Amino acid sequence: MRRSAVVIILVLTGLVLFGQGACIHVKALVAQLLLQRAFDATVATGLKAKPWSWADTWPIARIEVKRLGASAIxxxxSSGQALAFxxxxxxxxxxxxxxxxxxxxAHRDTHFRFLQHVTIGDEIVVTRNDGKVFRYRADGASIVRFDASGIDPLSGGYELVLxxxxxxxxxxxxxxRYLLHATLIADVAAAWANE
Incomplete structure (x- = not known):
């Protein structure tokens, strides 16, 4: 009798832990579906569309690595609440x-899990919520402490860091932190600079 109670407790504990882990991934998947819908509405109307009524953020871009079939809104x-979705x-x-x-x-176990498979030379496509599309080429990666990235957001180039x-x-x-570095593809950067 005692042994079966221990087994039942262990099985229930395992199911709860599995459920908690699965919940994170299900939430991430459902959120991306709602965010995609809001992103499409924003591109179509030019008005910020929230993915759900109580959201304190909104979609600003879609990022894609087509070689991997990876996409995220x-x-x-970059608050913890936003990164949950x-x-x-x-x-x-x-x-x-x-x-x-x-x-x-983004988190390594949900939305940016695909970064471990991006290789130098891969094209990263970013579509902004105004419909403009920009192509970047992955050209390097680095591993740094969270407080020592050395990135100057106002540098003179046209770069993307994931x-x-x-x-x-x-x-x-x-x-x-793992940082994937990419540079705006030259022909796009030149056309943008001439506008």
Missing amino acids: VLAG GPGHVEFTPDAGERGVVIYS STCWPFDAATSGPM
Whole structure:
């Protein structure tokens, strides 16, 4: 009798832990579907569309790595609440296609899980919520402490940095960050500068 009670408790504990882990991934998936709908509405109307009535953020861009079939809707701001639903646009960094370093940040186990498979030379497509599309080419990666990235968002180039926690397979968070660096493809940057 005692042994069966222990087994039942262990099975129930395992189911609860599994359910909590699965909940994070289900929430991320459902949120991206709602965010995609809001993003499409914003592009179509030019008005900010919130993904749900109580949202304190809105979609500002879609990021895609077509070779991997990876796509995510980027939210305004990079607070913990925003990052629970999608990648966040780090405050005080330029918008995609503008001079400087655009920084998007997301969790390594949900929205930026695909970063571990991006290779140098991959094309990263960013579509802003005004419908403008910008193509970047991955040209490097670095691993840094969260407080020592060395990134100057107001530098003179046209760059994109995708940031997530490191290492990818860690079970707990830590101080290290993986940064994927990309540069706006030259023909697009030149056309944008001439506008």
